[in-house]
Amino acid sequence: xxxxxxxxxxxxxxxxxxxxxxxxxxxxxxxxxxxxxxxxxxxxxxxxxxxxxxxxxxxxxxxxxxxxxxxxxxxxxxxxxxxxxxxxxxxxxxxxxxxxxxxxxxxxxxxxxxxxxxxxxxxxxxxxxxxxxxxxxxxxxxxxxxxxxxxxxxxxxxxxxxxxxxxxxxxxxxxxxxxxxxxxxxxxxxxxxxxxxxxxxxxxxxxxxxxxxxxxxxxxxxxxxxxxxxxxxxxxxxxxxxxxxxxxxxxxxxxxxxxxxxxxxxxxxxxxxxxxxxxxxxxxxxxxxxxxxxxxxx
DNA sequence: CCGACTACCTGCCCGC
DNA sequence: TGCGGGCAGGTAGTCG
Numbered sequence: 001x002x003x004x005x006x007x008x009x010x011x012x013x014x015x016x017x018x019x020x021x022x023x024x025x026x027x028x029x030x031x032x033x034x035x036x037x038x039x040x041x042x043x044x045x046x047x048x049x050x051x052x053x054x055x056x057x058x059x060x061x062x063x064x065x066x067x068x069x070x071x072x073x074x075x076x077x078x079x080x081x082x083x084x085x086x087x088x089x090x091x092x093x094x095x096x097x098x099x100x101x102x103x104x105x106x107x108x109x110x111x112x113x114x115x116x117x118x119x120x121x122x123x124x125x126x127x128x129x130x131x132x133x134x135x136x137x138x139x140x141x142x143x144x145x146x147x148x149x150x151x152x153x154x155x156x157x158x159x160x161x162x163x164x165x166x167x168x169x170x171x172x173x174x175x176x177x178x179x180x181x182x183x184x185x186x187x188x189x190x191x192x193x194x195x196x197x198x199x200x201x202x203x204x205x206x207x208x209x210x211x212x213x214x215x216x217x218x219x220x221x222x223x224x225x226x227x228x229x230x231x232x233x234x235x236x237x238x239x240x241x242x243x244x245x246x247x248x249x250x251x252x253x254x255x256x257x258x259x260x261x262x263x264x265x266x267x268x269x270x271x272x273x274x275x276x277x278x279x280x281x282x283x284x285x286x287x288x289x290x291x292x293x294x295x296x297x298x
Numbered sequence: 299c300c301g302a303c304t305a306c307c308t309g310c311c312c313g314c
Numbered sequence: 315t316g317c318g319g320g321c322a323g324g325t326a327g328t329c330g
Contacts (some may be wrong), residue, residue, distance in 0.1 A: 002323060034306070034325085058324080076323050077308080104308085128307045130324060173301060181301095182325080191324055288301070289321080 002074040004154065004187030005236035007058045010080060013051045017082050017120055018062070018111060022049045024118060025110040034075060034132040044135060045070065049114075057150055057186035061141070071146065075130025083121040100125045102133035105134065113134050148187040154229050154235075159185065159224030163210060168222070168231060177286055178208035185229075191264045192232050194291045198263045198273075199228035203297045204290045235260070263291040271296060 002010070002114035002272070026042035044063070044178070046227070052063040072078075081100060100123075107124040124131070136144050152158040167184045169173075178184060179193040188196070199202050202225060211222040262272050267282035271293040278295025 004322075073324080075307095075325085101309095126307095127309065128322090129307070171300095177301080180324095191323065286301095 002058060002078065002241075003189035003236075004055075004058055005054055005192070005194050005233055005239075006241035007060060007112060008237050009075065010057045011060055011072070012062075014082070014122065017084075018050045018109075018122060019053055020050065021111040021119065022114055022116075023047065023109055024112040024116060025108075027108040027110070029108075033129045034073075035134070037133065038135050039054045039184075040062035041133070041135065042069070043152060045109075050111075056147060057153070057182065058189075059146070063138065067138050069136050069141055070133060071136055071144075072124075072133045073131050075126060075132070077128040078124065078126040078131035081123050081125065083123060084119065085145055086168060101127065104129075110121075119245035127189070148182050150183040150184065151182060154185050154187050154233055158227060160226045161220070164222040164226050165172060166212070168208040169212040171181065173208055174204060174285065175202060175208045176290055179229075187233075188229070190242055191261070192229075192236065194264045195262055195292075196225065196228040196232045198291075198297060199232060200225040201273075201296055204285060204292050206298075208263050263293065265291065267291060 020200060022087070025043050026045045028037060028042045031037060033095070048068075049065040050062055051065050054061040054063065058073060060072040060074075062072065064070060079100070104125045104127045105123050106126055106129070108117060109122040109124075111120050111122060112118045126134075134146075136146075141147055152163065168178055171178055173181075176193055177198065179188055181195070194204070202221060211225065263280050266280045269280050271278040271280055272292065273296045276296040278293045280291055280293055283290050283292070
């Protein structure tokens with residue numbers, strides 16, 4: 001489920017619960033998710049205090065008081081839920097979220113205060129197990145293989161028209177594939193790439209390099225695309241992430257950005273662009289569905 | 299180096 | 315009602 005806006009939504013939901021908390025216990029229920037867990041994964045976490053929760057692209061970065069970072073990726077189907085003792089009133093008895101199959105609860109972090117009193121359980125659920133967790137020293141994070149080749153963040157000033165022209169110059173691959181390439185821009189996924197391209201009026205099938213060509217008739221295309229990416233991501237974060245199928249915020253409420261998708265999962269519908277009148281189409285591109293309007297995306 | 303493709307895994311939805 | 319096929323938000327690895 002998670003692209004950058006969903007991961008950021010998860011981060012904002014978890015941060016107030018886990019920052020400053022001590023990890024009292026880690027119930028690691030299997031030896032691997034996408035990858036095998038680090039040796040002594042659970043025991044290295046127990047007793048640590050969480051000093052902060054950050055994000056880089058689609059990665060959650062949990063800073064610990066011993067200088068290590070618990071790096072977590074949600075894959076396609078990962079989610080967290082928070083179970084607080086206060087919800088049941090009885091210590092040890094926790095609120096149950098029936099929307100998640102307990103067979104896919106793979107890691108349970110039991111959190112508490114410095115005196116050892118249990119305050120909450122943070123449960124990682126991931127049916128497809130494409131997510132993963134690993135431990136990396138904070139001062140080695142930027143050199144770690146997961147992060148060394150990540151591109152620019154799509155939320156800030158680093159992403160603009162001139163930078164896009166530079167990144168895409170000479171690329172014959174499609175605009176869509178280039179936007180999904182985490183080495184160029186880190187954090188976009190299938191939904192928001194489709195949405196941003198539609199908003200910018202650009203075809204997903206066009207060669208990425210054409211954005212950098214002066215000869216291209218629309219010299220502002222890259223600037224428009226940068227603005228569209230900013231807007232789509234910002235709106236999705238403000239809305240609390242998408243809720244395609246079952247995405248929930250960490251507090252259990254549904255995100256609602258899905259209600260404002262223009263093209264994603266809307267094949268056959270009328271294009272919402274003013275005055276366009278086209279129809280949204282779906283086509284497979286690089287093994288994944290691309291949703292677009294063939295009339296106004298050129 | 300780049301780009302295209304596959305594999306990883308379970309759930310769900312569709313058509314037969 | 316059951317079953318097979320296709321598809322789902324991501325990305326590491328392989329191959330040309």
